[in-house]
Amino acid sequence: MPEFQQIAILGVGLIGGSIGLAAQKRHVAEKVVGIGRSEERLARAQRQGCITEGTTDWQAGIRGADLIVVCSPVEAIVPLVEQMVPFCQPGTIITDAGSTKQRIVDTLHSSETIRGRKDVYFVGSHPMAGSDKSGSDFAVADLFENRVTIVTPVAETERTAQASVRKFWESLGSQVLEMSPGQHDAGVALTSHLPHVIASLLAASTPESLLELTSTGWADTTRVAGGDVELWRQILSTNRGHVLQSLANFEKLLTAFRASLEAGQDEHWITLLKQGKHHRDIVGS
Amino acid sequence: MPEFQQIAILGVGLIGGSIGLAAQKRHVAEKVVGIGRSEERLARAQRQGCITEGTTDWQAGIRGADLIVVCSPVEAIVPLVEQMVPFCQPGTIITDAGSTKQRIVDTLHSSETIRGRKDVYFVGSHPMAGSDKSGSDFAVADLFENRVTIVTPVAETERTAQASVRKFWESLGSQVLEMSPGQHDAGVALTSHLPHVIASLLAASTPESLLELTSTGWADTTRVAGGDVELWRQILSTNRGHVLQSLANFEKLLTAFRASLEAGQDEHWITLLKQGKHHRDIVGS
Known part of the structure; x- marks a missing residue:
């Protein structure tokens, strides 16, 4: 029925x-x-x-x-x-x-x-x-x-x-x-909209002459960048505040990673790699 | 034979x-x-x-x-x-x-x-x-x-x-x-090592409580973060200079994206999405 x-x-x-x-x-x-x-x-x-x-x-x-x-x-x-x-x-x-x-x-x-x-x-x-x-x-x-x-x-x-x-x-x-809608928008800013922006920027920043040096890693990491630009314009525009917040936080983390790699403070960036693997393993394939 | x-x-x-x-x-x-x-x-x-x-x-x-x-x-x-x-x-x-x-x-x-x-x-x-x-x-x-x-x-x-x-x-x-080995290391810093760091940081920065809100987009974008941490420690350590350079360039791009999203200069960040899609489409699946 x-x-x-x-x-x-x-x-x-x-x-x-x-x-x-x-x-x-x-x-x-x-x-x-x-x-x-x-x-x-x-x-x-x-x-x-x-x-x-x-x-x-x-x-x-x-x-x-x-x-x-x-x-x-x-x-x-x-x-x-x-x-x-x-x-x-x-x-x-x-x-x-x-x-x-x-x-x-x-x-x-x-x-x-x-x-x-x-x-x-x-x-x-x-x-x-x-x-x-x-x-x-x-x-x-x-x-x-x-x-x-x-x-x-x-x-x-x-x-x-x-x-x-x-x-x-x-x-x-x-x-x-x-x-609530607000909780939703804050959550997906981190789990969906930030990954989309990051993937797009990775793909955008790879010089065309180096695309032949990409492998499955680049292909996976940038896959969502192939999505429809107009659909994503609308998504990012209608969740601008949360996306901006997630971008600002990500920039801080990136700067911290780079600074520790530069300073030879290897424990710091290795800990971030481990935390990334831990979260990735929880989600699985 | x-x-x-x-x-x-x-x-x-x-x-x-x-x-x-x-x-x-x-x-x-x-x-x-x-x-x-x-x-x-x-x-x-x-x-x-x-x-x-x-x-x-x-x-x-x-x-x-x-x-x-x-x-x-x-x-x-x-x-x-x-x-x-x-x-x-x-x-x-x-x-x-x-x-x-x-x-x-x-x-x-x-x-x-x-x-x-x-x-x-x-x-x-x-x-x-x-x-x-x-x-x-x-x-x-x-x-x-x-x-x-x-x-x-x-x-x-x-x-x-x-x-x-x-x-x-x-x-x-x-x-x-x-x-040359130098050309190789500079190239893969952009096409492989940068994506790995970015994927790891994305996974690391997603709060554990939000992992249930992830979908295929997050899974693809962070897939390489599941790789062996010790192998990647060695890779990043032995290509530190080029990786640092690629991280610094990516940070600049990320900051520019965020600034234009914040300022409502939509053409700028939409152009970056389009460029990302263009490069991604060249590589294909």
Whole structure:
């Protein structure tokens, strides 16, 4: 027995497409409607089994949906939700897959449009899964398995909807953690946004003439730098304060490492290598 | 017809074991003798097919070898080569797989022991292949395929031996580049040692309580931090000057990125993201 009769997915790329695949494979929904701007990309996503049908007409696409998952770039999420809410059937739950949460959750809960519909429920989410690749071509049904999804309730969040959203991600194979949007944004600044910036700068600073001297180490360390620049512009812009803090802390650590290497205070930098290995070994492959 | 009758590999770990596997698979040598300190590890490497026989007695192990490949941690290479040279048969070629080259090559060519044997030839090498894993359990026959090996001749290098060493790595599937030890060390400081330090510091600076918020991005970016700390201590110590320079340059770039993010000079940091993606896309998966 599916938990939802009909799911609408806005944006059928890597994340949206993988949600569609997983929802069908795990019988979470009977019908998965993809909403996008390109007929051609929707048709491809349908052929790939990501969605059961696709439409470029969002009003038609959300008709009958009891769950809407917005998988658009972070800056598009608020305007899309505001646009859709007046057209949702009573009881509709809306969640998203945005990589930053504070601005999205704050803006939506203070929006007049959304406050006007007490029978439509927004719950912020962030599935911590992804890739440097984009598009439904790279969608996989097991993307969320053994991965963490963060759900970010606030005082205004309707508790039944929150429980449904939690259960939704769990039914896709994900482990769910709940925390405030601010806690989320501070955490992922360190675990996702800082690594992205560092990887990009490493790749950017390697002279083109030396790229032939790179090996698997460079390739791993810089992999995420291949991600879509516009998506990352939006993520870093909407989490600027926390990212700045994480960059400043990292710079201090880097300076301390260099100073100790320069001064021959080898115990200091070796301790940092050991601490890095310790944390890396905890996470595993 | 094999190119060598007998290869001796000193240190049958990930690199040494993979050389043994590749040399046999590609019929580069008839006999591959592994030399190590642990009978048990040598027996395992032999069962895994990395070597045709193993011994803890290095004098016995190099007897009859026309090529010796030293795959020990970088600080051990010079003393091992100095110890072996007086016992080598005339015409023996010795190469190594050390990640830093200047100190090794300089020390060996100014060593009295080695200058006394005009009929034994040392040629420095660095196969740019590896893993954060160590031990022959992770050895694979295709480790060097489509990977670069750098050979570092100097004025004192015997040209026929240099050509043989080049051909040896090529016959294992590697693309060979030749450059001076100094050029090598400056290059890998940027393409290998800097990424290692950065990855270690990223992992070290992520609070343990936030490790559950990491995803594939963090895992990729920090993967090399799981490498053996003692091996990396030796690498960074023997390439200290170049590593310091690369760290100082990276700090400047990081500070510039942060300053522009803070000042809202978005074009500047977006350009760096684009440049990073450009370089990453050139290298590919």
